[in-house]
Amino acid sequence: MNAMADKYGEYKVGSIFLYSHEAHPGENYPHLTSMEQKFRHARDLRDVLDVTRPILVDSLDGACHRAYGSMPNMTWIFARSGLIVYKSDWTDAHSVENAIQYFSQIPSRRKVGERLAPFHVERLDYRNQEREQFYKCLERNGPKAVAEFRKAFPTG
Amino acid sequence: MDDRLTRYNYDSFVPEKFEPWMNFEASPKTGTVGLDFPLWDLDQTPTRLSEIWSRHDYTIVEFGSFT
Numbered sequence: 001m002n003a004m005a006d007k008y009g010e011y012k013v014g015s016i017f018l019y020s021h022e023a024h025p026g027e028n029y030p031h032l033t034s035m036e037q038k039f040r041h042a043r044d045l046r047d048v049l050d051v052t053r054p055i056l057v058d059s060l061d062g063a064c065h066r067a068y069g070s071m072p073n074m075t076w077i078f079a080r081s082g083l084i085v086y087k088s089d090w091t092d093a094h095s096v097e098n099a100i101q102y103f104s105q106i107p108s109r110r111k112v113g114e115r116l117a118p119f120h121v122e123r124l125d126y127r128n129q130e131r132e133q134f135y136k137c138l139e140r141n142g143p144k145a146v147a148e149f150r151k152a153f154p155t156g
Numbered sequence: 157m158d159d160r161l162t163r164y165n166y167d168s169f170v171p172e173k174f175e176p177w178m179n180f181e182a183s184p185k186t187g188t189v190g191l192d193f194p195l196w197d198l199d200q201t202p203t204r205l206s207e208i209w210s211r212h213d214y215t216i217v218e219f220g221s222f223t
Contacts, residue, residue, distance in 0.1 A: 001218055014212035018195065022223040024169050029223050031167040035196075043198055045222040053218075056195040056203065062164045064193035064205060065219055069183030073220045078209035082189040089180040091218050103214050118187060141223045148169040 002052045004097050012107075013100055019045065019057045020065040023072040024149060026142025035060050048140075077103065092127035131156075 005015035019042040025031040032038050035057075042057050058064045068076060069089070075096055077086035086099045110116060138146045149156065166173035184191060192206040209215045 001216075005216070012213040014208070014215040016208060016215065016217055018217055018219045020219050020221050021165050022221050023174070024223040025167055026223065032165040039196075039198060039200060041222045046198065049222070055198055056208065057198070058193070058195060060165070061161050064191075064195065066164065066177065066179075067184070067191045067193065068219065069180035070177035071180050071219070073218070074180065075219070076190070076217045078190050078215045078217065080210055080213050080215075082192070082206055082209050084184055084186045084188055084190050085214070087180075087183065087186055091220070096216060100214065100216065107213055120186060137223070145169065145223065152169060152171055 001091065001093050001096070002050070004093055004100070005053045008097075008100050008104065013104060015053045017045070017051055017053050017055045018064065019055060020070075020072070021062050022141075024138055024141050024145040026138070026145030028140065028142040029145075032060065079103075088125070090127055092125060095125040095127070 001015070001017075005013075008015075019038065022029055022031050022041070029041060029044075032041070038057055038060060042055050045051055046055055062070070068074070068087075071089045073091045075086075075088045075091040076084060077096070077099060079085050085103055086096075088095060106116065135146065138149055163173070164177065190205065190209065192204055195203050195205055195208070197203060205217075208217070
């Protein structure tokens with residue numbers, strides 16, 4: 001997602017990471033109890049995982065996150081007017097890039113006189129589960145996070 | 157902390173604690189204007205989601221956390 005943000009930045013496409021709540025709290029990164037802790041975890045996200053996009057932090061009660069469905073790693077795309085043009089219950093860089101390639105052509109198509117009308121489409125996309133990387137992340141959170149995920153999803 | 161804060165910031169990844177929050181089906185529809193909320197950058201400077209999306213033709217917003 002960071003590489004894509006760099007790639008499409010020159011096409012008037014912005015990209016941010018919005019910090020929500022701890023999906024898999026563990027001994028090293030426990031559940032949030034204060035905004036100070038939330039900012040600290042968000043800075044660790046930037047420094048440890050090398051997130052180069054701007055990181056913004058939601059309120060402690062997750063008002064924004066909850067209003068948009070509270071999924072742990074979802075992606076939304078907004079037009080400059082605030083119009084929601086894409087929503088995905090999981091983040092997949094290929095899916096997002098495919099959408100951005102499509103939407104980034106809209107302004108130039110309008111400039112050359114195309115009369116464009118919106119319509120809705122539903123599509124089932126596929127993501128790489130990257131299990132090994134996921135478990136490495138859980139281990140970083142702490143043994144509790146690993147144990148709870150294995151219990152919740154024994155075949156995961 | 158009040159009850160909602162505690163429930164949203166659950167302390168254990170167990171289905172009865174995380175499943176109630178997963179409401180993507182009830183989230184805002186494409187083709188509607190997004191709901192606006194206050195946000196903060198890492199320097200704790202306040203901003204708003206609407207301020208973010210108004211800066212570019214399109215803005216990608218990835219939700220997530222360290223864990």
